[in-house]
Amino acid sequence: MNVLVVEDEPKLADGLARFLTYAGFHVRVAGTLAEAKRQLEQPFDAVLLDVRLPDGEGWTLIPKLKALKPAPVIILATARGEADDRVFGLELGADDYLVKPIVLKELEIRLKRLVKQTDEISFGDMTVDARSRTVTDDGRAIRMTNKEYELLLYFLNHSGEALDRNRLLDDVWDYTFAGDTRTVDTHVKQLRDKLPTMKRQLKTVHRVGYRLEDIR
Numbered sequence: 001m002n003v004l005v006v007e008d009e010p011k012l013a014d015g016l017a018r019f020l021t022y023a024g025f026h027v028r029v030a031g032t033l034a035e036a037k038r039q040l041e042q043p044f045d046a047v048l049l050d051v052r053l054p055d056g057e058g059w060t061l062i063p064k065l066k067a068l069k070p071a072p073v074i075i076l077a078t079a080r081g082e083a084d085d086r087v088f089g090l091e092l093g094a095d096d097y098l099v100k101p102i103v104l105k106e107l108e109i110r111l112k113r114l115v116k117q118t119d120e121i122s123f124g125d126m127t128v129d130a131r132s133r134t135v136t137d138d139g140r141a142i143r144m145t146n147k148e149y150e151l152l153l154y155f156l157n158h159s160g161e162a163l164d165r166n167r168l169l170d171d172v173w174d175y176t177f178a179g180d181t182r183t184v185d186t187h188v189k190q191l192r193d194k195l196p197t198m199k200r201q202l203k204t205v206h207r208v209g210y211r212l213e214d215i216r
Contacts, residue, residue, distance in 0.1 A: 001026065001111075002044045002045050003020055003027050003044060004027075004029075004040065004047045006036045006050055007029070007048065007076060008031045008032065008053050008054055012102075013029045016048065019104045019107075020108070020111075031054075032054055033054075033056040033057075034055055036058075040061070044071050045071055046071050046074065047073045047074070049061065049062070049076060050075075050076045051076070052078075059075070059089045059092055059094070062092040062094055063171075071130075072096070072114035072115065073089075073094045074094070074095065074096045074098060074111070075089040075090075075094045075096070075097035076100060077089075077097055078100050121153075121156055123156055123159070123215060124197045125137055125196065125197055126197040126198075128156065135149070135152065135195070137194075137195045137197050138197075148194070150172050151168070151172050151184075152191060152195070152198070154168065154171060155198075155210070158212070159212040159213070160211070162209065162210075163205075163208075163210055163211065164208055164209045165181035165208075166181065167209070168184045168210075169181065188210055201213045201215065
């Protein structure tokens with residue numbers, strides 16, 4: 001399992017990395033928000049996230065993390081006066097939090113539990129295996145490009161929401177992407193063509209974008 005530790009205190013970051021490596025995880029460390037963004041260009045199974053970093057606040061990463069990656073996020077918070085930070089992080093989509101000083105065995109148990117919960121995503125007849133990045137629908141294995149897969153995950157993580165095309169461009173393609181909203185429409189068509197579930201459940205919202213209808 002690959003874990004990213006986003007923590008600016010070198011001693012704590014090193015201790016977490018050593019313990020998690022001993023526990024069988026593959027660990028990368030980022031000490032700044034900018035470095036975390038660079039590291040997150042590759043997939044991780046979980047992210048440990050300090051909310052206070054030298055160049056910004058860690059929780060600003062949470063919406064994009066939860067939009068594009070199924071990896072669980074655990075907030076690392078201090079005990080003094082940061083209850084609001086923890087609540088805010090959870091509201092943004094963080095999966096759990098731990099208060100410093102970290103109890104290492106508790107961290108290991110929580111990590112393994114959360115990673116196990118996010119290994120597989122089911123939606124009607126469709127199954128997404130997050131570890132292997134494979135998709136099956138109506139019993140068939142579906143070949144997908146990286147961007148099709150990321151867009152699919154975004155819809156699954158925001159099912160029931162009416163999603164504006166510009167929001168999809170910002171969150172799935174990133175703000176540096178030079179394309180326009182026709183790129184979104186093209187990829188939606190590809191999802192519908194490849195995935196029977198998407199053809200049935202992914203609806204066009206007039207003058208807005210798209211909504212993945214919940215399967216009851």
